[in-house]
Amino acid sequence: MCRILSLSGNYKKERAALIFRSFRKLAKDGKVYDGMAKGHRDGWGIGSYLDDNNVFLLKRPTNALIGKGFKKTVDRVLCDKPNVVISHLRKASTGVKKKDNSHPFYRDGFLFCHNGTIFNSINIPLRSDFKKNIKGQ
16 A cells, blocks of 8 residues: 655645655555565655646656655755645555556646555546546556
8 A cells, every 4th residue: 555645734844844754764664564565665756736727746656765856856845835735655556667657646637646456447437538548557
């Protein structure tokens, strides 16, 4: 199962940065199901609403602990002082490590992510214009 962090409202930048540092550590040692390797190392993403018309989204199919990408993205997002921030650490249960399988996703003004595997997704009744826009597994 993945890990999701969301911030909303009027928060202090310093407190939010501390929360993100703790969240990032789950990439290394986050709890998972028995028999799985510890951590959530299969991708990460951060999205935020900058205002009514602008959304920021950056996601990578890498471990959030490797390199400075995650930290730089958090710093950038928190400087914007958005009202809503959504962050995701991926623990792959299906699908390969690639950007299209990393969350959050963005569609028609909405940022979203989910936790857990969606089984038999092929059987979910979606409009054809939605189905053609699915990029991940």
